[in-house]
Amino acid sequence: MVTLHTVSALHSNVLEWSGYLSEELWNIVIAMEQLKNVGTSQSQAPSSAVLMQQSLNKLTGQVEWIVVRQDDPEDGEGQNHLFGSSAEEVSEALTMTTFLDMLNDAPRNRAYRLAIQKAVKGAHHVLDIGAGTGLLSMMAWRSMCEEGRISEEMGSITACESFLPMFKLARKVLRANKVGAGVRLIHKRSDEMEVGIDMHCRADVLISEILDSELLGEGLIPSLRHAHQNLLTKNARCVPHTATVYAQLVECEHLWKCHDLPGVESQLVDGVVLASRDYNQFRGRAAAMHVDPLASEMQLLSEPFEVFTFELSKAPDESGQRQHSVLITNSGRAHALVSWWVLQLDIEGEIFYSTAPNWIKNPSANVKAETIPQTEWCEHWKQMVWILPGKGLMLYSGNEVVVTASHDAVSVSYNVTDPVGSYMHKDVVPKDNVDCPVLFEASMSPDRIGILGHEPWRRSVKSAVEIALRCLKTSLCVVVDDSLLVTMMAASVRANVQVVAMFPGSAVGQEYVDDISRTLGQNVANIKVMNKIATPLSLEVLGVRKIDLLMAEPYYTSCSRMLPWRLLRFWYERTQLSPLLSDNVKLVPCRASLRGVAVHMPDLWKSRRFIKDVEGFDHRLVNSVFGACGELPSLHEVPILPFAVWQCGRYEELTDVFTVIEFDFSYPLRTMEGVIEAAVQRAGQCHGIVLWMDWSLDPEGSYVLSTGPAGGRPTYWKQGVKLLRSPVEVGVKGLQLQSTLSPSDSSNELPVNSVVEVTGHFDSRTGDLKVTTFFA
Secondary structure (H helix, E strand, O other), rough: OOOOOOHHOOOHHHHHOOOOOOOHHHHHHHHHHHHHHHHOOOOOOOOEEEEEEEEEEOOOOOEEEEEOOEOOOOOOOOOOOOOOOOOOHHHHOOOOOOHHHHOOOOHHHHHHHHHHHOOOOOEEEEEEEEEOOHHHHHHHHHHHHHHHHOOOOOOEEEEEEOOOOHHHHHEEEEEOOHHHHHEEEEOOOOHHOOEOOEEEEEEEEEEEEEEEEEEEOHHHHHHHHHHHHHHEEEEEHHHHHHEEEEEEEEEEHHHOOOOOOHHHOOOOOOOOOOOOHHHHHHOOEEEEEEHHHHHHHEEEEEEEEEEEEOOOOOOOOEEEEEEEEEOOOOOOOEOOEEEEEEEEOOOOOOOOEEOOOOOOOOOOOEEEHOOOOOOOOOOOEEEEEEEOOOOEEEEOOOEEEEEEEEOOOEEEEEEOOOOOOOOOOOOOOOOOOOOOOOHHHOOOOOOHHHHOOOOOHHHHHHHHHHHHHHOOOOOEEOOOOOHHHHHHHHHHHOOEEEEEEOOOOOOOOOOHHHHHHHHHOOOOOOOEEEOOOOOOOOOOOOOOOEEEEEEOOOOOOHHHHOOOHHHHHHHHHHHOOHHHHHEEEEEEEOOOEEEEEEEOOOOHHHEEEEHHHHHHHEOOOOOHHOOOOOOOOOOOOOOOOEEEEHHOOEEEEEEEOEEEEEEEEEOOOOOEEEEEEEEEEEEEEEEEEEEEEEEEOOOOOOOOEEEEOHHHHOOOOOOEEEEEEEEEEEOOOOOEEOOOOOOHHHOOOEEEEEEEEEEEEOOOOOOOOEEEEEOO
């Protein structure tokens, strides 16, 4: 689950935390940054006030100020609100979170319901930390009502939620379920609450789900320590009761390529170096991801082993360390350590929930496998991958390695030591190498590192730059995005090329570029790093020279978690820089295509489907806010959301790839629209359209960077997914098309939805894309 219990303490330090936050937590932080107001608080704001709010322009990449109203007439209580009056403003950010996915996780909901029923028997006061929509509080309320224990004298429930939009939504959900005064909802973090002010007495039951894929990243330990010391009775029951982290050593080339850029570059022949120092000297980064899609190319080198067990019914230690001797069961090179956790939700040890990968048949060595149900695919909890440094560690069957696991209040880290002292360490920069620059990998995602080492990608970029510079004796090249790859490729192609690299959102500085340039030899281009957006450039800044080559990958750090067409920011900047372009300017890329394919994605659709009730509690109010697909009113559009589709469970393409819109960057930025009809090639159930961008780097289209789904195979980039309101049966059943139906089911069937029509509309004012579908 992803809640906002501890994030409010983090969102003001986003840049400081950017290299360490999990992807789920990042989405929450982004949501809070988009919704944050400046210069006011809930208690200070006058009724019906007008405020200025910061907003990121998705096309230009610049922060702008917009006017919002302070009151919310839909709330009906006359209270002041921080986040404007439009539900659409809040919903746009909340759709990026995984709240909806969590509410659709039936095994999780059932496990909590059963555990809460047991825990609240005889209870007088229940505390719910990180209430979300109020679901767990309502479970406790219903169980206490069935016992006849809800009254001022006999029982009560206090719930806290610090994220204001969620607090408001939870209040409405509680009303819709006629909970009344049975749940006291507080808009605070739990560590801001006090007995006698927010709670009439200490609670004898704690329910919470402040967990992320790593387990500790949402502040589980500090929240529980504060609660046990200040808000709970001495022997309070807790749901969950314990949480155990498990891990396993694996070999996987895909994971290695997401970390060891020097090792990958040593196998390439393009002559360009992006990581010139020993990579073991730089901070690695753990990643939350589904590892099941990598199972076919992953070798398991050890049996799973228990890392830590946290007893949540008492205050957990702020830090700890355990050393494990791990037997190697298969020889191979350890590239990573995969971890997951298992919750025991009740004291008796009868109710469990696990985030283990599917190859784990018994997620806990101490519990019978049949007592832990196999969980369904979900987006809100994944496994954690901790990548070993460099080329990894060669291990041999029958030997043992020592894994030292450490944890602080919010994270876990590992050392892996073999008999000769090889090691892995997370988030440590050695102090004995003071001249070592803080390399960009410290703040880059594993996917970005994978792209930088992707040989076809690099080859296309270098070839396109060579073609663009072929006819130019001298030239001024400007790289407008954060692409170190394009910058260094231009530097390596021609010695008399002056390169101005903007790097508007990257940590890469002049010192690092100079260091890399020296590794390429003496005859490299003069590279000037500016670390700012490109649009304010002038002839004076450029040395009274016009731009001969305008380049981008395109890759903007600020867009890395956004929809693929946000990178059309390059088109906007090319338009703004028109007065500075030479008459024969060359553009890399010169064109782009919005591409798509109709898909069967049942797991993703199920995780984002319309919610009527959750364990008997009405949750229909949340659907429009979270962007659900399904039975929404026609006025509510299902949003297009960024996903790496190979991480989204079952996936099958039902049509050939089609092109919706072609963008030509030789023209100034403009609104574009396209319509395409695609024939269905496989009968089945269509859940949506997957969309992405292909970037043509040369006029002939010989070198194209595609961010497509690669048929569902592992990739390094995200696509946009437009889910349908309801799944649609497509194809000609029982005839010439392939079909999963049996002959008896498909005989005498008429053609059903054999063509899908897709319309795309790109708005040049906002950078937004609207997509509609029609089946015939």
